[in-house]
Amino acid sequence: MDESTVTRGEPYPRCVSTPVVEPVVLLFGGYRLDIPVATDLEDVDAALADPDVALWNPAAHRPGIVPRDRARLWISDRAAWGDDHASWVVRDHDGRVVGAVSVHHLDHAMATGEIGYWLSPAGRGRGLGLAAVVLATRFGFDVLELARIELFHAVENEASCRLALRAGYLHEGTARQSFVYGDGQRHDEHLHARLATDPEPEITLPG
Numbered sequence: 010m011d012e013s014t015v016t017r018g019e020p021y022p023r024c025v026s027t028p029v030v031e032p033v034v035l036l037f038g039g040y041r042l043d044i045p046v047a048t049d050l051e052d053v054d055a056a057l058a059d060p061d062v063a064l065w066n067p068a069a070h071r072p073g074i075v076p077r078d079r080a081r082l083w084i085s086d087r088a089a090w091g092d093d094h095a096s097w098v099v100r101d102h103d104g105r106v107v108g109a110v111s112v113h114h115l116d117h118a119m120a121t122g123e124i125g126y127w128l129s130p131a132g133r134g135r136g137l138g139l140a141a142v143v144l145a146t147r148f149g150f151d152v153l154e155l156a157r158i159e160l161f162h163a164v165e166n167e168a169s170c171r172l173a174l175r176a177g178y179l180h181e182g183t184a185r186q187s188f189v190y191g192d193g194q195r196h197d198e199h200l201h202a203r204l205a206t207d208p209e210p211e212i213t214l215p216g
Contacts, residue, residue, distance in 0.1 A: 030152060032090050035097065035144045038216035040137060042097035042110065042144055045084040049098060052106035054080035056129040064191040065166050066127045092117065095148065099132060099141050107132030110141040112149045112158065120156040122149055126172075136215045142176040143212060150205040160201040163190055173201040177210035 035042040045053065054077055056062055063070070071079040087096035093115050099108030108128040115122045124145060128138045142160075149155045160178045162169035174180065178201035186195040 030090060030095060032088070032095075033148070033152070035148065037140050037144060037214045039102040040140070040215060041100050042141060043100045045088050045096075045098045045106070045109075047081075047084065049084055049106045050077070050080055052129075053083055053098075056106065056108075056127070057083065059129055062127045062129065065163060065169070066125070067189065067191040070191065087111065095145075095153065097141070097145065099128070099137055101132065105131065108137055108141060110138075110145045112145050112153065112155075115153065115155070120154060121159070122153070122155050122157075123159045123161065124149070125160075136213075138172050139175055139212060140214050142172065142178075143210060143214075146176065146203060147209075156205050158203050160203075161188065161198045162201075163188070163196040163198055165196065170199055170201075173199075175210060175212065176203075177207055178203050179207075 032044045034044065057066075057070075057080055058076060071082060074082070087094075087098070087109070090096065094111055094113035095115075096111035096113070097109065098106045099110065101107045106129070108126065110124065110126040112122050112124050124142060126138055126142055126145075132138070146158055149158050158178075160173050161184070162173065164183065170180075181200045181202055184198045184200055187198045188196055190196050
């Protein structure tokens with residue numbers, strides 16, 4: 010995010026230090042938010058090819074790169090935490106990757122970020138996406154010291170909207186034709202957000 014004393018568009022002076030955060034594994038029941046590794050290649054490759062993941066998560070695409078190499082790059086990018094993101098895969102009880110969540114577009118001067126997520130077909134319907142978003146959000150507030158985390162989803166993605174609301178992300182408005190999704194079309198998006206001072210949502214984590 011750019012900011013000046015008059016209007017957006019001029020670089021904001023980064024007068025605050027950027028926290029250095031080592032990758033951390035987060036546990037809930039028999040599941041965990043984990044750091045992706047090379048042996049996750051098959052799971053990630055299959056997940057990125059799922060039609061729903063491909064449609065609503067176009068950032069996972071790499072034009073001109075074959076799918077398997079795309080998955081390999083996805084793993085290396087998410088495993089290498091930096092000052093701009095903290096990313097996890099969602100591991101099932103048996104260690105398979107069934108989803109992903111990331112707190113990204115971090116702006117430490119403004120103490121803001123965005124959250125994104127996906128679940129493979131094998132991970133859906135068990136509350137794993139909700140748990141992943143709630144845990145990653147807590148990490149964003151408690152460890153990354155963010156004041157605000159935003160969540161965008163295409164208006165047509167009703168399942169993501171329901172998850173956002175259950176995770177405590179209030180609907181703040183609609184951004185018109187704000188993002189090009191996997192179908193190559195510009196879509197209106199709902200903007201949701203949580204503040205560090207908002208109440209924690211009451212959910213039951215899957216065991």
